[in-house]
Every structure is written in structure tokens, then in C-alpha cells.
Amino acid sequence: MTAGTPAAPGGADAPARLTLSKALNEGLRKAMENDPKVLIMGEDVGKLGGVFRVTDGLQKDFGEDRVLDTPLAESGIVGTAIGLALRGYRPVCEIQFDGFVFPAFDQIVSQLAKMAYRSAGQLRLPVVVRIPFGGGIGAVEHHSESPEALFVHTAGLRVVACGEPADAYAMIQQAIRCDDPVIFFEPKRRYWDRTDVDLAGGLAAALPINRARTLASGTDATLLCYGPMVRTCVEAATAASEEGRSLEVIDLRSLSPLDTETIFASVRRTGRCLVVHEAPVTGGLGAEIAARVSQECFYHLEAPVLRVGGYSTPYPPSRIEEYYLPDLDRVLDAVDHAFGY
Amino acid sequence: MAVKAAGQAASRSRTRHRPTDQPAKPELIQLLTPEGEHTEHPDYPLELTPQEVKALYRDLVLVRRIDFEAIALQRQGELGIWASLLGQEAAQVGSGRALGPRDMAFPTYREHGVAWCRGVDPAKLLELYRGVSHGGWNPKEHNFHLYTIVIGAQTLHATGYAMGIQRDGALGEDGEAAIVYFGDGATSQGDVNEAFIWASVYNAPVVFFCQNNQWAISEPLDRQTRIPLYQRARGFGFPGLQVDGNDVFACLAVTRHAMQAAREGQGPTLIEAFTYRMGAHTTTDDPTRYRLSAELEAWKLKDPIERVRIYLIRSGVAQEDFFADVRAEADQVGAGVRKACLEMPDPNPLSMFDNIYAEPSALLAEERAQLAAYLSSFVAEEVGR
Numbered sequence: 001m002t003a004g005t006p007a008a009p010g011g012a013d014a015p016a017r018l019t020l021s022k023a024l025n026e027g028l029r030k031a032m033e034n035d036p037k038v039l040i041m042g043e044d045v046g047k048l049g050g051v052f053r054v055t056d057g058l059q060k061d062f063g064e065d066r067v068l069d070t071p072l073a074e075s076g077i078v079g080t081a082i083g084l085a086l087r088g089y090r091p092v093c094e095i096q097f098d099g100f101v102f103p104a105f106d107q108i109v110s111q112l113a114k115m116a117y118r119s120a121g122q123l124r125l126p127v128v129v130r131i132p133f134g135g136g137i138g139a140v141e142h143h144s145e146s147p148e149a150l151f152v153h154t155a156g157l158r159v160v161a162c163g164e165p166a167d168a169y170a171m172i173q174q175a176i177r178c179d180d181p182v183i184f185f186e187p188k189r190r191y192w193d194r195t196d197v198d199l200a201g202g203l204a205a206a207l208p209i210n211r212a213r214t215l216a217s218g219t220d221a222t223l224l225c226y227g228p229m230v231r232t233c234v235e236a237a238t239a240a241s242e243e244g245r246s247l248e249v250i251d252l253r254s255l256s257p258l259d260t261e262t263i264f265a266s267v268r269r270t271g272r273c274l275v276v277h278e279a280p281v282t283g284g285l286g287a288e289i290a291a292r293v294s295q296e297c298f299y300h301l302e303a304p305v306l307r308v309g310g311y312s313t314p315y316p317p318s319r320i321e322e323y324y325l326p327d328l329d330r331v332l333d334a335v336d337h338a339f340g341y
Numbered sequence: 342m343a344v345k346a347a348g349q350a351a352s353r354s355r356t357r358h359r360p361t362d363q364p365a366k367p368e369l370i371q372l373l374t375p376e377g378e379h380t381e382h383p384d385y386p387l388e389l390t391p392q393e394v395k396a397l398y399r400d401l402v403l404v405r406r407i408d409f410e411a412i413a414l415q416r417q418g419e420l421g422i423w424a425s426l427l428g429q430e431a432a433q434v435g436s437g438r439a440l441g442p443r444d445m446a447f448p449t450y451r452e453h454g455v456a457w458c459r460g461v462d463p464a465k466l467l468e469l470y471r472g473v474s475h476g477g478w479n480p481k482e483h484n485f486h487l488y489t490i491v492i493g494a495q496t497l498h499a500t501g502y503a504m505g506i507q508r509d510g511a512l513g514e515d516g517e518a519a520i521v522y523f524g525d526g527a528t529s530q531g532d533v534n535e536a537f538i539w540a541s542v543y544n545a546p547v548v549f550f551c552q553n554n555q556w557a558i559s560e561p562l563d564r565q566t567r568i569p570l571y572q573r574a575r576g577f578g579f580p581g582l583q584v585d586g587n588d589v590f591a592c593l594a595v596t597r598h599a600m601q602a603a604r605e606g607q608g609p610t611l612i613e614a615f616t617y618r619m620g621a622h623t624t625t626d627d628p629t630r631y632r633l634s635a636e637l638e639a640w641k642l643k644d645p646i647e648r649v650r651i652y653l654i655r656s657g658v659a660q661e662d663f664f665a666d667v668r669a670e671a672d673q674v675g676a677g678v679r680k681a682c683l684e685m686p687d688p689n690p691l692s693m694f695d696n697i698y699a700e701p702s703a704l705l706a707e708e709r710a711q712l713a714a715y716l717s718s719f720v721a722e723e724v725g726r
Contacts, residue, residue: 039508065508071542076497076535083501083519086486089508107532110491111498118475118487121696156697179699257704 015166015196023165023197024054024130024186027172028092030199032062038176039084041068041077042094042130051096052132052191074104078129082111085125090176097188098133099142105150112181113156124179128172133161134228134278135325136189138318145315146227146279151183152256152288159256160209161185163230165195167213167253170206178209185255187228212259214266218248221272221338224263224289226252229276229326236331245335255285263289264296271302272338276326281309303341308334369583369615372590375643377651385594391658397589398653399667400434401646404454406671407463410678411453411470415624419682420470424451428587428619431645432552433522434458435592436614439600440520442484443511447499447521450488451552455522459485463674464681473688493530496521496549500536503545503603518546518603520596526557528573529565537577537611546603548596549574549611552586554618559631571613579609586616587645617643690716 018026032038040055040062046069049056059067070077074095081091095101101108108129115125135144151159158180162168168186175182207213215230216237225233230251237247248266252258267273273293275286286307293305308326316324372387373379389397408426415423426433433454440446440458448455453466461478468477469488476487489495499521511517527533528551540547553570555562566573574581584595592614599610617640621628653659694709 071535071538073531073535073538075532076539079494079497079532079535080501080504080539083498083503084505084508085501086480086498087502087505087509089505103531106491107494107497111489111494114475116699117697119480119696120474120476121699122476122479122481123487124699158698257702260703 015198017194018165018169018197019192019194020162020165020168020186021052021054021191023169024162024172025056025058026197026199027169028055028058029061031092031173031176032058032066035090035176036066037089039066039068039089039091040094041070041081041091043070043072043077043096045069045094050094052188054130054186054191055094074100074102075107078104078107078112078127081127081129082107082115082125085127086123090126090128092128092130092176095129095131097139097143098131098145098147101129101131101147104129108151108157108181108183109154113154116180117156125181126176126179128175128182128184130172130184130186132188132191133185134187134189135315135318135321136228138321140318141315144318144321146277146310148183148185148255148277149279149284149288152285156181157256158182158210158254159185160254161187161227161252163187163190163225163227163251163253164193166197167207167251169197169199170201170203171209171253173203174206174209177203182209185227187230189228190231193231207253210254210257210259212253212262213251214248214262215251216247216249218246218270220246220270221274221335222248222250222263222266222270223274223276223331223335224250224252225276226255228278232326232328233276233331236328236335239328240332240335245339247335258289258292260292260296263293267293267297268300271300273297273301273305274308274331274334274338275305276308276331278310278325280312281307282312284309303338306334306338369585370591370595371585371588372594373588373648373652375587375648377648377655379590379652379656382591382594385591385598387590387594389590391656394649394653395659395663397434397438397593398646398649398659399670400438400454400457401430401589401649402667402671403674404430404434404457405646406675407457407466407678408453410675411467412620412624414467414679414682415470420467420624421472422623422625423470424623425618425620426451426453428617428640428645429552429554429614430454431589432550432586432592432614432616435589436520436522436550436596436612439593439596441517441600443517444600445484445486445499445502445517445519447486447495447502447519448488449492449495449522449524449527450490451524452488452522456483456485459483461485462681463678464685467678467682468685471682471685473685493523493527493533493536496523496527496533496536497539499547500540500543500545503540503547503609504543506546507543512546512604512606514605516546516604516606518548518600520548520550520600522550522552524557525551525553525555525562525565525570526560527551528570537574537579537609540609541578544606544608546606547609548599548603549609550596551611551613552616553613554586554616556618556622556628556632558622558626559628561632569613571611574611577611579611581611581613583613583615586614587643587648589645589649616645
């Protein structure tokens with residue numbers, strides 16, 4: 001056991017209670033141990049361990065050749081990761097904050113996403129781009145963005161968002177194993193949330209990365225969420241149950257592709273569907289889901305598909321971000337609305 | 342007229358440079374003068390057998406012929422567009438022939454001469470321009486990456502690839518290196534500057550081969566830089582060289598030298614091949630709108646092929662039969678390219694759904710089925726009629 005691994009209480013195989021940040025760290029460590037081609041690259045990921053400590057201790061244990069503190073240039077991070085992948089490596093890039101992915105946008109959209117297609121499948125780019133995303137931490141501008149829809153709109157990328165530690169530990173390993181490029185969103189305000197994580201569990205038993213997970217079963221409405229809104233929606237379901245409403249909560253996990261099978265099955269049972277995300281609703285993932293649900297579940301719907309999300313504004317200053325971000329009350333308000341039809 | 346004169350004066354003053362500590366007259370490395378005279382250079386000795394010189398001449402003539410055929414095919418509507426290499430044959434053949442089989446090259450969309458040196462079937466180059474694929478060849482088979490259209494993006498790919506060479510422990514006397522091609526316009530791109538920084542701080546085994554053809558579509562060099570491009574390397578902390586890009590000997594010698602330095606762990610080099618784009622940017626472009634024919638005429642005297650021909654004749658290495666053979670072969674290659682182009686089938690529309698992901702996609706399978714059903718509905722209608 002390495003110094004950075006917390007002792008599992010109650011024996012080696014008992015689950016450890018880890019923060020999301022630590023669960024990701026353990027997942028990265030496991031992936032690096034399993035495959036010498038896995039590299040980590042980004043700004044401050046070495047000695048500092050990343051600004052959120054997700055890569056803490058990895059450079060110490062795996063060396064500077066495998067955990068690269070890079071020059072401060074996001075296009076350079078993704079562009080050179082592409083070159084390393086062409087040479088047979090599996091780079092995991094860290095973009096320090098959501099708002100800083102845009103300098104790398106061309107490399108992601110025009111190069112990373114399209115190389116397999118351009119080469120008629122002769123080249124594969126198993127690159128993971130990790131992005132801490134979302135607001136709620138009182139940050140300055142460009143540190144609270146939710147740009148996932150831009151990547152979902154781009155063919156050739158897989159886009160996932162982890163919501164909780166237990167899941168994140170397996171998901172990051174699955175993303176690294178995937179031969180397609182994966183944009184991996186991490187809800188930054190949930191980095192300090194803790195759950196039990198089964199560090200001994202193999203990936204074979206884990207839910208595939210492209211499947212949604214039903215976190216709470218219900219009969220009256222379906223809440224679709226991901227990333228930071230997972231906890232919000234679970235809490236909303238608990239509160240709603242006290243009012244006699246039974247909400248089903250589905251953590252989408254994979255945003256591209258969408259697990260439409262799970263989504264449609266749930267909505268056909270409940271008859272009501274709400275999509276909850278921090279990103280602005282205009283042109284957001286909720287719009288895509290609403291269109292698909294309306295088309296496939298039309299005769300089962302008791303109400304239009306509703307979206308709960310950020311307003312169509314730039315991200316506001318942090319002193320008023322609580323009015324922008326969906327919270328438990330706004331979700332429940334939308335649920336009330338759905339029952340008003 | 343007065344207005345025009347004032348405008349010209351303003352333009353000149355904008356490009357008047359402050360004095361710098363750079364040498365006033367850059368040293369252009371040249372081993373073969375435009376008059377076909379072979380000169381020695383103390384730092385870049387080049388020993389070539391007569392056979393090797395003849396082989397270079399053949400390369401130059403054939404790639405120009407392929408290019409000529411492609412332009413004709415575009416004019417006849419068989420290609421959507423073509424980016425001509427006319428004038429840049431020596432830069433491409435010289436550098437291309439400096440590469441070992443295990444070296445990796447990252448081209449722009451104009452590197453038809455390098456592609457030839459890497460053994461890519463010229464007909465495959467046409468696929469992109471005809472619109473039947475986005476690529477055309479297997480990069481791994483030739484160690485020649487696909488053409489990159491977004492300006493400068495490939496410089497980062499080459500640098501990352503070179504960092505992989507380092508991690509593989511593939512450096513040393515018989516080691517590997519990467520070379521990346523780009524133009525004078527690309528030097529203004531962020532990606533190119535980031536690639537310089539990365540290659541520098543990681544000491545990556547990559548050679549930056551800039552073909553300065555003086556024009557980025559309609560924009561002249563002085564819209565991209567106020568110092569000679571090769572001098573940029575100094576600020577990034579690695580050597581920069583300027584070579585006569587119309588001199589196949591010098592391009593070969595300098596690239597060999599830089600590649601070997603990279604293979605042996607001495608890090609990156611910037612080579613500025615000083616050349617000229619004799620044709621249009623692409624077949625959609627009209628250079629008469631922005632440049633003077635006098636400039637073109639001056640560069641015609643520096644033709645990269647003619648000087649090798651004169652050298653071969655003067656040194657008694659080749660006689661008319663050799664030149665006639667090369668001409669005949671060129672026509673044969675041109676005819677082969679034409680035939681392959683005309684026979685190139687359009688892809689199956691349903692193939693647009695292929696190779697987007699490594700793993701199967703339910704969404705794409707569904708959309709593919711939709712298009713297939715839609716297409717077959719037309720067949721059914723026609724049959725019904």
C-alpha cells in the first residue's frame with residue numbers, strides 16, 4: 001500500500017470512505033499501475049497535485065515522465081496529448097478549470113474528435129480530458145462554467161460526468177481504458193463529498209461507462225441529472241417523498257452517448273420528466289433530451305418535459321450565483337409545475 | 342495617383358523595423374546555386390553519388406508532374422480543389438529524403454513531395470481533394486501523418502509524438518525523430534508557438550520545417566513577422582537555420598543534420614526553407630489580385646529543378662537520354678494519377694456513419710438505418726413505377 005492510500009477501516013477489502021477528489025485520485029493511480037502507457041499531464045498536476053489535489057502524490061510515485069507538469073497552455077496540453085496518443089500512449093489531460101478549456105477547443109473539436117473518422121479508423125486517440133466543472137464555490141469569472149453541451153454536440157467525443165465518489169473511482173478507469181477520446185467532467189463543488197468506495201472491486205463488476213444509473217426509484221416523475229445536480233436531485237426526491245410525491249432520480253453519467261433506453265423506460269412509467277443541469281437551458285443538454293423524450297414517449301407524457309437549469313446569461317458574479325444555480329427548491333418548484341398540467 | 346503613392350509610403354513606414362542585435366544579412370545556407378554550381382558549406386557537408394543526384398532530380402520532376410496533373414484534374418472538375426506545391430519541390434524532396442523509415446512526418450495539406458518520399462501512392466493524395474475521404478492513406482504504414490488543414494495544429498501533434506519517442510527510449514545514434522511541416526502564415530498561430538515552447542522545455546526530438554513561401558494566401562510575409570522567421574527559434578531557446586528552399590542539396594543536408602541532432606537527444610531545430618509559392622494558394626485563388634508578376638519572374642530564375650538539371654549536365658553525370666527517360670516516366674505517373682482519379686468511386690453514403698467511435702454506437706446505428714430506409718424508399722418508388 002502506498003503512503004497516499006487511506007487505510008480501509010475493518011480490513012483490506014472493506015470499502016473506504018473517500019472524497020470525490022480522493023476517489024478520482026485512487027482511480028488514476030490504479031489506471032497508472034495497470035498500464036504503463038497511461039500518462040497524466042496538465043498545469044500544476046505534479047508536486048502540487050492539482051489545484052483540487054486530484055493528482056496528489058502521483059508524480060512522486062510514478063515520476064516526471066508519467067506525470068507531466070506542462071507549460072501553461074491548454075491547446076498545447078491537448079495537442080501534445082494527441083501526439084503522444086499517436087505514439088501509443090494514453091494521456092489523461094487535466095484542464096484546471098472549465099473556463100480554460102476554450103483555448104484547447106480547436107484541438108479537441110477539430111483534431112481529437114475527428115482523427116478516427118479522418119483516418120477511416122486507422123488511428124484511435126485514447127485521450128481523456130478531465131475538466132472540473134460547474135459553480136457553487138464562490139469563484140471568480142471563468143471558474144464556474146458548464147460547457148458540456150458544446151462537447152456533446154461534437155461527434156467523435158464521448159462525454160461523461162461523474163456525480164459521486166463510488167462511481168467516479170470506476171468511471172475514470174473506464175474512461176482511460178476507452179479507445180475513444182473522453183471528455184470527463186468532474187463536479188468541482190462536490191470534490192469534498194464522501195461516500196464508500198470499493199477500492200478492491202474490479203472494473204468487470206462496475207456499471208459500464210455509457211449507462212445511466214437509477215439512484216432513487218419513483219412513480220410520479222423522473223428527474224434526469226448529472227454531475228453536481230445528482231446530490232441536489234437526490235435531496236429533492238427525499239423532500240418530495242415527505243410531501244407524498246414519488247420521484248425517480250437518474251444520474252445520466254454518460255452525456256454522449258445518452259442512455260436513452262433507461263431514460264425512456266423511466267419516463268414511460270412516470271409520465272413526467274424534468275432535466276436538471278447547471279448549464280444554461282438554451283441549447284443545453286436538456287433541450288436535446290426533451291426533444292427525444294417528446295418524440296419517443298409522447299403518449300405517456302402527462303406534462304411537457306421541463307428543464308431546470310442556469311439562465312441564458314453568462315455565469316453571474318459569485319455573490320448572486322445561488323440565484324442562478326438550480327437548487328432543491330427550484331427543482332421542487334419545477335416538479336410542482338409539472339403536476340399542474 | 343497621389344493617394345496611391347501616399348498609401349504606399351504609409352505601408353513602407355509600417356514595416357520599417359527598429360534596429361535589433363540580429364545580423365543584418367541572414368546567412369542563407371546554399372549548396373547548389375540557381376546557376377547549378379555546387380558549393381561547399383563547412384557545417385553541412387554533403388556527399389552524393391551521381392545516382393543519388395539523379396534520384397533527387399527524378400523525385401523533383403515527378404512530384405511537379407503529379408502536381409500539374411492534379412491542377413488539370415481540378416480544372417476539369419474532377420477535384421474540388423487542389424493546393425499546388427509548385428516551386429516548393431526542393432524543400433519537400435530535400436527534407437523528405439533526409440528522413441529515415443522510422444522517423445515520423447506531420448504534413449500540412451501541401452506536402453505532396455514529402456508524401457512521395459514517404460511512399461504514399463500519389464493517387465491517394467487526391468482523395469481529400471476529390472471529396473471521397475478526409476484522409477486516404479494509413480499513416481502508420483508510411484510514418485506519414487494525414488494532411489492537417491487547420492493551420493499549425495499538427496506542430497503540437499509532432500511535438501507530442503516526439504515526447505513519446507523520448508519516453509520509449511528511442512533516442513540515440515540510430516534513434517527516431519519527428520518532423521513537422523508548416524508555412525510562414527502558420528508561424529503566427531498560437532499552436533505553433535506553443536509547440537516551440539513545449540519542444541524546447543522538454544527538449545523533444547522534433548524538427549520544425551517551415552516552408553516560407555512568402556505568401557499566406559494574399560498576405561505577404563511582413564504581415565506575419567518583422568524578423569526573419571528562423572530567428573524566432575532563438576527566443577524559444579533552440580537553433581534556427583535558414584536554408585535556400587529551392588536548393589534540394591541544402592534542404593537535404595540541413596534536414597539530415599537537424600534530424601540526427603534530434604535523434605541523438607539534442608532537441609528541436611527550426612529550419613526555415615526560404616522558397617516561393619509559384620502557383621496560387623489553391624486552385625480557388627487568384628494571385629494576380631495581390632502580387633506583382635515581376636516577383637514571380639524573379640523567382641522563376643531560382644527554379645529548384647532547373648538548377649539540378651544544369652548541375653547534372655555540367656558535371657557530365659547525365660545526358661539527354663536520362664532526362665528523356667525521366668520525362669517519359671513523369672508522363673506515365675501523371676497518366677496513372679489521372680486514371681486512378683477518374684476511376685475513384687464515390688463512397689457509399691452509409692459509410693458516413695463508420696469509424697466515428699471505436700465502440701458501436703446505438704445512436705449512429707439508428708441514424709444509419711434511417712438513412713438506409715430513406716434511400717431504399719426511392720428505389721421502391723422507382724420499382725413501383
